Amino acid sequence: MTKTRFLEIRHRTEEICKSLKPEDVSLQPVEFVSPPKWHLAHTTWFFEQFVLSEYKKNYEVFHEKFAYYFNSYYNNVGDKVLRTNRGLMTRPTLKQVLDYRNYVNEQMSEFLSADISTEIENVIEIGLQHEQQHQELLFYDIKYIFGHQPSFPTLDYNITLKPENQSQEFIKIDEGLYDIGHKGEDFCWDNELGRHKVYLNDFEISNRLVTNSEYMEFIEAEGYKDFNLWHAEGWDWVQNHNIEAPMYWHKVNGKWMHYTLQGFKAIEDELPVNHITFYEAFAYAQWKQMRLPTEFEWEVSSEHFKHGQLWEWTNSAYLPYPNYAKADGALGEYNGKFMVNQMVLRGGSVATSPQHCRPTYRNFFHAELRWQFSGIRLAK
Amino acid sequence: MTKTRFLEIRHRTEEICKSLKPEDVSLQPVEFVSPPKWHLAHTTWFFEQFVLSEYKKNYEVFHEKFAYYFNSYYNNVGDKVLRTNRGLMTRPTLKQVLDYRNYVNEQMSEFLSADISTEIENVIEIGLQHEQQHQELLFYDIKYIFGHQPSFPTLDYNITLKPENQSQEFIKIDEGLYDIGHKGEDFCWDNELGRHKVYLNDFEISNRLVTNSEYMEFIEAEGYKDFNLWHAEGWDWVQNHNIEAPMYWHKVNGKWMHYTLQGFKAIEDELPVNHITFYEAFAYAQWKQMRLPTEFEWEVSSEHFKHGQLWEWTNSAYLPYPNYAKADGALGEYNGKFMVNQMVLRGGSVATSPQHCRPTYRNFFHAELRWQFSGIRLAK
Amino acid sequence: MTKTRFLEIRHRTEEICKSLKPEDVSLQPVEFVSPPKWHLAHTTWFFEQFVLSEYKKNYEVFHEKFAYYFNSYYNNVGDKVLRTNRGLMTRPTLKQVLDYRNYVNEQMSEFLSADISTEIENVIEIGLQHEQQHQELLFYDIKYIFGHQPSFPTLDYNITLKPENQSQEFIKIDEGLYDIGHKGEDFCWDNELGRHKVYLNDFEISNRLVTNSEYMEFIEAEGYKDFNLWHAEGWDWVQNHNIEAPMYWHKVNGKWMHYTLQGFKAIEDELPVNHITFYEAFAYAQWKQMRLPTEFEWEVSSEHFKHGQLWEWTNSAYLPYPNYAKADGALGEYNGKFMVNQMVLRGGSVATSPQHCRPTYRNFFHAELRWQFSGIRLAK
Amino acid sequence: MTKTRFLEIRHRTEEICKSLKPEDVSLQPVEFVSPPKWHLAHTTWFFEQFVLSEYKKNYEVFHEKFAYYFNSYYNNVGDKVLRTNRGLMTRPTLKQVLDYRNYVNEQMSEFLSADISTEIENVIEIGLQHEQQHQELLFYDIKYIFGHQPSFPTLDYNITLKPENQSQEFIKIDEGLYDIGHKGEDFCWDNELGRHKVYLNDFEISNRLVTNSEYMEFIEAEGYKDFNLWHAEGWDWVQNHNIEAPMYWHKVNGKWMHYTLQGFKAIEDELPVNHITFYEAFAYAQWKQMRLPTEFEWEVSSEHFKHGQLWEWTNSAYLPYPNYAKADGALGEYNGKFMVNQMVLRGGSVATSPQHCRPTYRNFFHAELRWQFSGIRLAK
Structure with missing residues (x-):
């Protein structure tokens, strides 16, 4: 120190x-x-x-x-x-x-x-x-x-997304027994332990995130209006809040704009779609006839693709690993007590502090939240 | 001008x-x-x-x-x-x-x-x-x-209540036909017009406001626990919000304290009780086996007592006078549209701006509000 | 007995x-x-x-x-x-x-x-x-x-409204001092006492209730969309509940229908409009550039027109008369505790029991309720 | 058929x-x-x-x-x-x-x-x-x-719990790779497929359910008042609803009673505790310094203990198995759309229809529900 x-x-x-x-x-x-x-x-x-x-x-x-x-x-x-x-x-x-x-x-x-x-x-x-x-x-x-105020102020601290403009490929990972969780002496949170074995079937995972233009296709195809794509709770959320697009998106004179920390601007096609709930990530994947990866699939394959632009929703619930032991005293309140009704996100974002994230890092949010920097990576 | x-x-x-x-x-x-x-x-x-x-x-x-x-x-x-x-x-x-x-x-x-x-x-x-x-x-x-924040800041602008320490007397007013509403050319709000006749029965009205020490007797006599004293809606309000005292009152080590713009301090017995809902004013009067004056009784008798410390709840609903005509255009939205489900208060307060009030002035609030400066004058 | x-x-x-x-x-x-x-x-x-x-x-x-x-x-x-x-x-x-x-x-x-x-x-x-x-x-x-259920059952007990098809006239009443409240030895509720004097200005009151066809003109003139006609609270009520017509009205294939105890049927033009809130009654009167009578005006003039089809909203709040005294014991809970935030209705309805009503009878409901049988009589 | x-x-x-x-x-x-x-x-x-x-x-x-x-x-x-x-x-x-x-x-x-x-x-x-x-x-x-009504009616159809009075033992299961999910041609729900491998660490699981008397110890030890035992959401649930015992339990004259379909009666010590939320099951296990089994541990070990009295909360979220495919058409709405924010229960209950359940059967409820027949089996 x-x-x-x-x-x-x-x-x-x-x-x-x-x-x-x-x-x-x-x-x-x-x-x-x-x-x-x-x-x-x-x-x-x-x-x-x-x-x-x-x-x-x-x-x-x-x-x-x-x-x-x-x-x-x-x-x-x-x-x-x-x-x-x-x-x-x-x-x-x-x-x-x-x-x-x-x-x-x-x-x-x-x-x-x-x-x-x-x-x-x-x-x-x-x-x-x-x-x-x-x-x-x-x-x-x-x-x-x-x-959420009419004057849309900007923040004078630079964090920006980059285009996800590589052509899409799906990385194939073989079925087998894999080790999951943190290894070594460096710092990790208690929720990354204990390291343990997980058996995975064959799977494929995209080399890049879903982009704004791809997500706009989903909107234009009326994805927000087709209940077959949604979890029952997700559908209720869409209906109750009249959701039609990601957070911060506004249609102005027929054109999609969004608020960013650099101001209110037109949406750039090749940036990864951001401010997505788990419900939306799931529905988008359904519409593409694919799915979200599990957090184990993500961890095993993460060395094969770039990440760190946006937290990536997985289809894994936030639960303790085998032999999970929460820390003693007040610091033990940190993670374990949130292990119900939340979904795991992996990978870090442009808003994540330098050196803070790692491939075993488990972030988690409720399925209906989207003010965090969160996007979609497809698997099949 | x-x-x-x-x-x-x-x-x-x-x-x-x-x-x-x-x-x-x-x-x-x-x-x-x-x-x-x-x-x-x-x-x-x-x-x-x-x-x-x-x-x-x-x-x-x-x-x-x-x-x-x-x-x-x-x-x-x-x-x-x-x-x-x-x-x-x-x-x-x-x-x-x-x-x-x-x-x-x-x-x-x-x-x-x-x-x-x-x-x-x-x-x-x-x-x-x-x-x-x-x-x-x-x-x-x-x-x-x-x-409503733990540090209780103070305001550096002086407005303070004075003791209501005159001995209590009831002023008697004779039955008869009285003129009500604003007269003359000076400014008044549209709700103070048209001036019109009201017939009043004999009544008596107190020469001073109810004080903190008098109100504390009501609290100690468990007035907040006796539903017979309350309107049905008032009783629901007491139950739903666990009301036990006026707004800003806190019992600290068995002693009543309250927050004022000059800080958090012990309650002074002879000051008029402040931050009272209509429900509480009514219940207090019931407990004293008296009642609140109507706004007409108040107006007719107001020259006989001092007022202007706190707005005084009347038992009159805020309704238009005969021949009430709201002003044209946007300024006409000022008063008439509030003439339902509110009660009239009269007399002004220490927070009222100089020269702003007059005996015909009709203030109004919902019965369950008490963040305004409001107190009680008894009638019978 | x-x-x-x-x-x-x-x-x-x-x-x-x-x-x-x-x-x-x-x-x-x-x-x-x-x-x-x-x-x-x-x-x-x-x-x-x-x-x-x-x-x-x-x-x-x-x-x-x-x-x-x-x-x-x-x-x-x-x-x-x-x-x-x-x-x-x-x-x-x-x-x-x-x-x-x-x-x-x-x-x-x-x-x-x-x-x-x-x-x-x-x-x-x-x-x-x-x-x-x-x-x-x-x-x-x-x-x-x-x-409120999809099969719309009917009730096998006959109560029906009659057309209000007399031509509309306005009855003129002179300014003066009038006696209000119950007189005599027959039964009355405590809220009809004490009998007392009220001074009224000149006024005029309609000889009949507002009919369905008249009310439909208000709907077609977009009365439900013009905030200038409404109390602020009424406007909130319209907005929050997307109100477009009286309770039980449904527009089916471009035609107004309504549920009655005799079944679901087309609206009859000359019947008095029923199931109206105070807010709607007030807004309708504003639109007609008239007003609702006070309960005192109603009582004084009631011998000059037919009534008893629907309870008629007045612009009077439900408040105690001078010298009102609530009955002792449990029966005293009957009326007095409701004397805040409700409006008075007069006249009885086809659903009122025989011999139950009289001209001094004071019914009362919250301004936003309309499941009761309630209509509109205009005054000016 | x-x-x-x-x-x-x-x-x-x-x-x-x-x-x-x-x-x-x-x-x-x-x-x-x-x-x-x-x-x-x-x-x-x-x-x-x-x-x-x-x-x-x-x-x-x-x-x-x-x-x-x-x-x-x-x-x-x-x-x-x-x-x-x-x-x-x-x-x-x-x-x-x-x-x-x-x-x-x-x-x-x-x-x-x-x-x-x-x-x-x-x-x-x-x-x-x-x-x-x-x-x-x-x-x-x-x-x-x-x-939930004051007369507590009974149901004339017999389903009753039996004592869990065998002495408690913990069954040891070895670490290894296990097959999970339905096998064979008999009916199963889509959510029991595809059958897949899961690697499990060594674990131990109780041969019987937690009984009423054991649960009462938790209540008496003030388990409902110690936030360290609860998920954050569970603690909010306890606080917001003033939870002090399982559903249908009432303390009458210092003695715990409960409503059953056979009537309102004293609690029998050796019956398994019923009508438990996931939050309570988790908190109880924390208090015992044990945990709930995962649904995979449950499935693998279930042949070694009696079950079928109450659905048993697992610490597994309700998620799709690998290669899960929802059925086509309307029947496909059956299961998949509920696979978020629910926890899996296993084992069946006395209220389950004959021949309806099996060891691979996956029931699921929201963590805060407890009107279903649900109990606790401990693991470590």
């Missing part, structure tokens, strides 16, 4: 937020979005709570109430502000929260100058991985906040 | 908001509260839309989209942002909105330097009265926003 | 229900509708609870649990089945409930054979008036249950 | 319903419960729609509207009554529906007297399997309807 790495990761969070105005940071427009200020503070609270207060001599907390304000789902660490009330806190101000970050960064720098045990190093590593996850959430949440 | 009066009233709005941070101004925590930024802009839009754009030569709007952002319920003036989406607009920023105010103030000053017709003067007068109403709403909304 | 009158009124309830199947009687399709079985039992429970159990020597209740099952809103008489759970009781069966009625009728007959005090007679009278109110509700509720 | 088998299965449905009163059969107390009358008619409609109308010469439908009334989720076969409106149909009556059953049974008997193709036989087989599924749902739905 170097001080440099710690500060680099921490600094990236502030960089992501640097074009935000104080007006932008307190808002929670919908239950699954958190205010940017909350992300800034919550990631900081992690180090104060689990590192400095525990291990740094004579550490004085920055503000006695911040633990209460900025705890999230860690039920084991006392009271917390309800998720749906996060968006009611206009105070502390952005300035105070940035001061909080600076204070904790300084304290951590001091702390990291001395020797620390492996146990503490592990906690700090989790804190940094946790912060990187919130960096990605910041992109999702800022995009949601900006993309 | 003098320029001075115009600017004084406009300036007061900015004064009320001067201790707000940019983080505070974009939030809509509940449907009936509007973000402070919205009040600042909407009151300005009124003058731009109904005065400058109509009557000032070569007027250029400050921003072509602001009419869309900051229109409210004027269905006659094109699209508007839905009331429940007001709290999603982090942009324009507070700075931009204050610039908008300045721009419109300057344009109006210029416009007011020349002669203007009575017709235009009337529209401007309505704009100022409208702004004064929003000034009062600003106090309610800021208090709601500050009073 | 004669035994004959008691049994006649009781018998009419059973007559109304005689074409119901056991399948029909347990259902509560919406919160404001009660299952027919519940009406049959609840009206019976009234006599058991307030007469037989109180005053008849050695009376044994028919079933110890029925008081719990069939109490309604009488909070003073112990636990009750929540209004929204009434529709979950498939048992007791219709047969058992009819047996309950017979048992109580026999016991009451026996009881009425002896002398009874005026006090008891008053309670029985209230019980009979109460049963007559439920007779009218039975028509509403059965119509709702039958009118 | 013999006529005898057809009629036996059909007759069982009527037998299950024989103690229902007409009042009981039209009610839909909650969205996931269907009225018994609907089950009776819908299973009949299946044969009319997919067999008689298709293949029987000159067949005349019993009633032209019944297809509309009693279709369920078969979007491919035209309009249907919305699931939540099923409980509004008091008509047709129970008598008419039983006549419908008789008519179709007679027509089918006639049809089965002649030779029929394998294709048609397959459709009829699906119709019978479908009817058996509805037989089990009838038990669930009748129990729900009876168990």
